[in-house]
Amino acid sequence: MLDLEGLTPREALGRALADLGDLRKDVVVLVADTGETTRARFFAERHPERFFNVGIAEQSLVGIAAGLALAGFMPYALTFAAFMTRAWEQARNSVDRLALPVRLVGTHAGFADAYDGPSHQALEDIAIFRVLPNFTVLVPADSCEVYRAVTASATVKGPVYIRVGRDFHIPTTCDMYDKFEVGRAYVAVEGKDVAIFTTGVTLPFAIEAAQLLRDRGISAAVVHFPTVKPLDYAAVEKYAAATGAVLTVEEHMVHGGFGSAVAEHLSQTRPTKMAIMGLKSYGRTAKSPQELYQYYGLTPENIAARAEELVRLR
CATH class of the missing domain: 3.40.50.920 (Rossmann fold)
Structure with missing residues (x-):
């Protein structure tokens, strides 16, 4: 059994995506040259044929994800949360207005990237995705909850934004509950x-x-x-x-x-x-x-x- 308490949030994210790829052949993962920093490489190592690096081009990241969703896939698009905001117009027009099953994952959120300064610290992302009518917004607390939230997100109809940290980790939710339910406190x-x-x-x-x-x-x-x-x-x-x-x-x-x-x-x-x-x-x-x-x-x-x-x- 995976030791979630021993993982950082981004490691839990990568493991969750890799395991989800085992269960669902429609899951694809896209990154904006962030395969290592988001730990999406865990998915790439296990499912290389369903992993795509679009380069440092966040608008293309979301646009391509929308196209894959229209083709019947369930895309997870990953980049730093601060840079996901660059693609808000694509999230609005290409994803949300069509209610596509695209999962946007913003990593290094909040103060997680402290040493790179305010340009890399996403402190507005909940607001800008919450305002989009069809988006579900998930903000897990720790590695255990990141893993559970990513897994549960596959059951959501329509688009999802998932906010994930980096390495700061105090395991709190591991024993709080067994099953993550979207929409439940x-x-x-x-x-x-x-x-x-x-x-x-x-x-x-x-x-x-x-x-x-x-x-x-x-x-x-x-x-x-x-x-x-x-x-x-x-x-x-x-x-x-x-x-x-x-x-x-x-x-x-x-x-x-x-x-x-x-x-x-x-x-x-x-x-x-x-x-x-x-x-x-x-x-x-x-x-x-x-x-x-x-x-x-x-x-x-x-x-x-x-x-x-x-x-x-x-």
Whole structure:
């Protein structure tokens, strides 16, 4: 059995694609000269006849993927998340408007490519793919969830965007649940005073924040949303009603991302005391993602402090 806890997120991605290629002969993988950096080479080694490198040409990457989908294949197109944005027009017109089964995989997302600076740090990708009507948006937290999300994405009708990190890995979801269900949220910690909603790599920070809050006499629920679209509205409403205070945390801009999706729904169904933690501007060069989490305040201590403020304001 594959040891998912021992893999980095991009290694889990490569393994998932290779295994999916064993199960489905219609799966093809395309890269924009990123076969090594995305670990798509794992698929290439096992299925070389279904692997295509289009070069550093992201618009062609998505356009060719659309053509393969029209020909009956299920293409997975991989490049850095920051560079996938170059092909948004192709994603909109060639993929989304036709609701084609194309899977766009943005790797090195968020702060994952810390040392290459803000040009390589995708902090807007959830927003720009969430706005496309037919796209499903998956934001797994760790290697276990990357593998499960990629595997589950093969069952989705229409296009999918999958956001993946690089090497930063805190295995959190491996024992949280057994089966990944697209559109479902997962409860990491139960609580009654405040609900911390997370997506992607901020999950372990939120869990640690809940532990800090418990020491202060505050019961915080942590609910993880690996699917940003379609959002698990039932979970959103349940924990908003149970706690009366919601804090969302994401490695993304605060405008248009996961927190915005939660706010859009609650503002129309159950107005709730709420705050959104994330970024308000571009990133910066750093030695590691952890250094950037600290610099921008995405830490367990800051999450706990913001959640406590919400509890006091209820």
